[in-house]
Amino acid sequence: MSNTIIQIKDITKFYQMGEITIKALNGLSLGIDSNEYVALMGPSGSGKSTLMNILGCLDTPTSGSYILNGTEVAEMTEDELAEVRNGEIGFVFQTFNLLPRLQAWENVAMPLVYAGISRSKRYDRAVELLDMVGLGDRTDHKPNELSGGQRQRVAIARALVNKPAIILADEPTGNLDTQTSHEIMDIFTNIHNNGNTVILVTHEEDVAQHAHRIIRLRDGKMEKDEWIGG
Numbered sequence: 001m002s003n004t005i006i007q008i009k010d011i012t013k014f015y016q017m018g019e020i021t022i023k024a025l026n027g028l029s030l031g032i033d034s035n036e037y038v039a040l041m042g043p044s045g046s047g048k049s050t051l052m053n054i055l056g057c058l059d060t061p062t063s064g065s066y067i068l069n070g071t072e073v074a075e076m077t078e079d080e081l082a083e084v085r086n087g088e089i090g091f092v093f094q095t096f097n098l099l100p101r102l103q104a105w106e107n108v109a110m111p112l113v114y115a116g117i118s119r120s121k122r123y124d125r126a127v128e129l130l131d132m133v134g135l136g137d138r139t140d141h142k143p144n145e146l147s148g149g150q151r152q153r154v155a156i157a158r159a160l161v162n163k164p165a166i167i168l169a170d171e172p173t174g175n176l177d178t179q180t181s182h183e184i185m186d187i188f189t190n191i192h193n194n195g196n197t198v199i200l201v202t203h204e205e206d207v208a209q210h211a212h213r214i215i216r217l218r219d220g221k222m223e224k225d226e227w228i229g230g
Helices: 048-055 078-088 104-114 119-132 148-160 178-193
Strands: 004-017 020-033 037-041 063-068 089-093 166-170 197-201 213-218 221-227
Touching (some): 020 197, 020 221, 048 166, 048 197, 104 119, 104 148, 119 148, 148 166, 166 178, 178 197
Parallel strands (some): 037 197, 037 213, 089 166, 166 197
Antiparallel strands (some): 004 063, 213 221
8 A cells, every 4th residue: 555645746837927927837746655754945936835835735736636645636625625734734934924922832722723622722732742842931932032943943833733744844944043943953853753744845955954855846847856865
Protein backbone atom coordinates (compact mmCIF):
# COMPACT_ATOMS: atom_id res chain seq x y z
CA MET A 1 0.00 0.00 0.00
CA SER A 2 1.36 3.41 -0.99
CA ASN A 3 2.03 5.95 1.73
CA THR A 4 1.85 8.87 -0.71
CA ILE A 5 0.00 11.68 1.05
CA ILE A 6 0.26 14.31 -1.72
CA GLN A 7 0.12 13.61 -5.45
CA ILE A 8 -0.07 16.44 -7.97
CA LYS A 9 -0.06 15.86 -11.70
CA ASP A 10 0.35 18.39 -14.52
CA ILE A 11 -0.65 21.30 -12.26
CA THR A 12 -0.86 24.70 -13.89
CA LYS A 13 -1.73 28.05 -12.34
CA PHE A 14 -2.17 31.00 -14.66
CA TYR A 15 -2.94 34.57 -13.65
CA GLN A 16 -4.27 37.21 -16.00
CA MET A 17 -2.61 40.62 -15.56
CA GLY A 18 -4.37 42.81 -18.12
CA GLU A 19 -3.43 41.27 -21.45
CA ILE A 20 -0.50 39.34 -20.03
CA THR A 21 -0.83 35.73 -18.79
CA ILE A 22 1.47 34.92 -15.88
CA LYS A 23 2.29 31.22 -15.69
CA ALA A 24 3.01 30.73 -11.99
CA LEU A 25 2.98 26.93 -12.32
CA ASN A 26 3.40 25.30 -15.69
CA GLY A 27 2.75 21.55 -15.75
CA LEU A 28 4.20 20.52 -12.39
CA SER A 29 3.99 16.92 -11.17
CA LEU A 30 5.11 15.82 -7.73
CA GLY A 31 4.55 13.11 -5.14
CA ILE A 32 5.24 13.47 -1.40
CA ASP A 33 5.05 10.55 1.02
CA SER A 34 3.78 10.59 4.57
CA ASN A 35 6.47 11.75 7.06
CA GLU A 36 8.72 13.27 4.39
CA TYR A 37 10.61 16.49 5.12
CA VAL A 38 10.68 18.56 1.93
CA ALA A 39 12.03 22.03 1.14
CA LEU A 40 10.71 23.96 -1.85
CA MET A 41 13.33 26.31 -3.27
CA GLY A 42 13.70 28.59 -6.24
CA PRO A 43 14.20 32.21 -7.22
CA SER A 44 11.50 34.82 -6.73
CA GLY A 45 8.67 34.10 -9.18
CA SER A 46 9.53 30.41 -9.53
CA GLY A 47 6.14 29.30 -8.19
CA LYS A 48 7.09 28.24 -4.63
CA SER A 49 4.40 30.16 -2.78
CA THR A 50 1.78 29.41 -5.43
CA LEU A 51 2.52 25.70 -5.04
CA MET A 52 2.37 26.02 -1.24
CA ASN A 53 -1.05 27.70 -1.45
CA ILE A 54 -2.37 24.95 -3.69
CA LEU A 55 -0.97 22.20 -1.44
CA GLY A 56 -2.64 23.90 1.52
CA CYS A 57 -5.99 24.12 -0.30
CA LEU A 58 -5.82 27.92 -0.03
CA ASP A 59 -5.88 28.24 -3.82
CA THR A 60 -7.01 26.10 -6.74
CA PRO A 61 -4.98 25.21 -9.82
CA THR A 62 -6.01 26.34 -13.31
CA SER A 63 -5.70 22.74 -14.48
CA GLY A 64 -4.27 19.43 -13.36
CA SER A 65 -4.94 17.01 -10.54
CA TYR A 66 -4.23 17.28 -6.81
CA ILE A 67 -4.90 14.15 -4.77
CA LEU A 68 -4.59 14.61 -1.00
CA ASN A 69 -4.78 11.48 1.12
CA GLY A 70 -6.40 9.60 -1.75
CA THR A 71 -9.07 12.25 -2.46
CA GLU A 72 -9.19 14.52 -5.50
CA VAL A 73 -9.20 18.02 -4.01
CA ALA A 74 -11.18 19.48 -6.94
CA GLU A 75 -14.09 17.23 -5.97
CA MET A 76 -14.22 18.38 -2.33
CA THR A 77 -17.04 20.62 -1.13
CA GLU A 78 -16.29 23.97 0.56
CA ASP A 79 -17.04 22.38 3.93
CA GLU A 80 -14.68 19.49 3.23
CA LEU A 81 -11.94 21.91 2.17
CA ALA A 82 -12.43 23.95 5.35
CA GLU A 83 -12.15 20.75 7.38
CA VAL A 84 -8.88 19.86 5.61
CA ARG A 85 -7.45 23.35 6.23
CA ASN A 86 -8.42 23.30 9.89
CA GLY A 87 -7.70 19.67 10.74
CA GLU A 88 -5.31 17.95 8.33
CA ILE A 89 -2.92 20.79 7.53
CA GLY A 90 -1.11 23.18 9.86
CA PHE A 91 0.20 26.48 8.47
CA VAL A 92 3.22 28.52 9.57
CA PHE A 93 3.78 31.89 7.90
CA GLN A 94 6.74 34.25 7.71
CA THR A 95 4.71 37.05 9.30
CA PHE A 96 3.37 34.83 12.14
CA ASN A 97 -0.28 35.97 11.61
CA LEU A 98 -1.00 36.20 15.33
CA LEU A 99 -3.95 38.13 16.75
CA PRO A 100 -2.43 41.06 18.70
CA ARG A 101 -5.05 41.27 21.46
CA LEU A 102 -4.93 37.61 22.38
CA GLN A 103 -2.53 35.96 24.80
CA ALA A 104 -0.12 33.33 23.44
CA TRP A 105 -2.27 30.41 24.58
CA GLU A 106 -5.40 31.99 23.07
CA ASN A 107 -3.63 32.39 19.73
CA VAL A 108 -2.54 28.76 19.83
CA ALA A 109 -6.03 27.59 20.78
CA MET A 110 -7.88 29.61 18.12
CA PRO A 111 -8.34 26.69 15.65
CA LEU A 112 -9.91 24.66 18.48
CA VAL A 113 -12.62 27.29 18.88
CA TYR A 114 -13.82 26.46 15.36
CA ALA A 115 -13.68 22.77 16.24
CA GLY A 116 -16.05 23.33 19.17
CA ILE A 117 -13.60 22.27 21.90
CA SER A 118 -14.31 23.48 25.46
CA ARG A 119 -12.28 26.37 26.87
CA SER A 120 -10.55 24.27 29.55
CA LYS A 121 -9.48 21.64 27.00
CA ARG A 122 -8.32 24.38 24.62
CA TYR A 123 -6.21 25.88 27.39
CA ASP A 124 -4.65 22.52 28.35
CA ARG A 125 -3.77 21.68 24.73
CA ALA A 126 -2.34 25.14 24.06
CA VAL A 127 -0.18 25.10 27.18
CA GLU A 128 1.08 21.61 26.32
CA LEU A 129 2.22 22.82 22.89
CA LEU A 130 3.71 26.08 24.14
CA ASP A 131 5.70 23.98 26.59
CA MET A 132 6.86 21.77 23.70
CA VAL A 133 8.18 24.78 21.72
CA GLY A 134 9.93 26.22 24.80
CA LEU A 135 7.38 28.88 25.77
CA GLY A 136 5.80 27.31 28.81
CA ASP A 137 6.58 30.48 30.79
CA ARG A 138 5.03 32.82 28.20
CA THR A 139 1.49 31.44 27.91
CA ASP A 140 -0.22 34.69 28.97
CA HIS A 141 1.99 37.07 26.96
CA LYS A 142 0.56 38.96 24.00
CA PRO A 143 2.46 39.05 20.68
CA ASN A 144 3.87 42.54 21.30
CA GLU A 145 5.45 41.22 24.51
CA LEU A 146 7.32 38.50 22.61
CA SER A 147 10.40 38.51 20.36
CA GLY A 148 10.15 37.51 16.70
CA GLY A 149 11.43 34.03 17.46
CA GLN A 150 8.96 33.61 20.31
CA ARG A 151 6.11 34.72 18.07
CA GLN A 152 7.12 32.14 15.50
CA ARG A 153 7.10 29.49 18.23
CA VAL A 154 3.55 30.51 19.10
CA ALA A 155 2.63 30.24 15.41
CA ILE A 156 4.19 26.76 15.21
CA ALA A 157 2.29 25.65 18.32
CA ARG A 158 -0.94 26.94 16.74
CA ALA A 159 -0.19 24.99 13.55
CA LEU A 160 0.10 21.79 15.61
CA VAL A 161 -2.93 22.30 17.82
CA ASN A 162 -5.35 20.18 15.76
CA LYS A 163 -2.79 17.38 15.36
CA PRO A 164 -2.49 17.76 11.57
CA ALA A 165 -0.62 15.23 9.44
CA ILE A 166 0.98 17.94 7.29
CA ILE A 167 2.80 21.11 8.33
CA LEU A 168 3.26 23.76 5.62
CA ALA A 169 5.74 26.52 6.44
CA ASP A 170 6.22 29.53 4.14
CA GLU A 171 9.61 31.19 4.78
CA PRO A 172 9.32 30.41 8.53
CA THR A 173 12.73 31.97 9.31
CA GLY A 174 12.44 34.90 6.89
CA ASN A 175 12.11 37.54 9.61
CA LEU A 176 14.52 36.00 12.12
CA ASP A 177 18.21 36.31 12.93
CA THR A 178 20.59 33.41 12.34
CA GLN A 179 20.62 32.01 15.88
CA THR A 180 16.84 32.17 16.20
CA SER A 181 16.47 30.57 12.75
CA HIS A 182 18.54 27.59 13.92
CA GLU A 183 16.33 27.21 17.00
CA ILE A 184 13.16 27.33 14.89
CA MET A 185 14.55 24.76 12.45
CA ASP A 186 15.36 22.46 15.38
CA ILE A 187 11.68 22.62 16.29
CA PHE A 188 10.71 21.61 12.74
CA THR A 189 13.13 18.68 12.95
CA ASN A 190 11.40 17.55 16.16
CA ILE A 191 7.99 17.91 14.51
CA HIS A 192 9.17 15.72 11.63
CA ASN A 193 10.64 13.19 14.04
CA ASN A 194 7.24 13.00 15.74
CA GLY A 195 5.71 11.72 12.49
CA ASN A 196 4.50 14.81 10.66
CA THR A 197 5.01 15.50 6.97
CA VAL A 198 6.85 18.83 6.81
CA ILE A 199 6.95 20.99 3.67
CA LEU A 200 8.68 24.35 3.83
CA VAL A 201 9.28 27.12 1.33
CA THR A 202 12.60 28.89 1.71
CA HIS A 203 15.12 30.83 -0.35
CA GLU A 204 17.87 30.12 2.19
CA GLU A 205 20.12 27.19 1.36
CA ASP A 206 21.14 26.54 4.98
CA VAL A 207 17.46 26.34 6.00
CA ALA A 208 16.69 23.93 3.15
CA GLN A 209 19.53 21.66 4.27
CA HIS A 210 17.49 20.72 7.35
CA ALA A 211 15.09 18.89 5.04
CA HIS A 212 15.70 15.43 3.59
CA ARG A 213 14.61 16.37 0.09
CA ILE A 214 14.94 19.65 -1.83
CA ILE A 215 12.66 20.39 -4.77
CA ARG A 216 14.01 23.28 -6.82
CA LEU A 217 11.54 25.20 -8.97
CA ARG A 218 12.17 27.57 -11.86
CA ASP A 219 9.60 29.26 -14.09
CA GLY A 220 6.77 27.20 -12.62
CA LYS A 221 8.42 23.86 -13.34
CA MET A 222 10.54 21.43 -11.37
CA GLU A 223 14.20 22.04 -12.12
CA LYS A 224 15.66 19.49 -9.74
CA ASP A 225 14.48 16.96 -7.16
CA GLU A 226 17.32 16.00 -4.83
CA TRP A 227 17.49 13.74 -1.81
CA ILE A 228 19.94 14.78 0.86
CA GLY A 229 19.55 11.97 3.34
CA GLY A 230 17.37 11.33 6.34
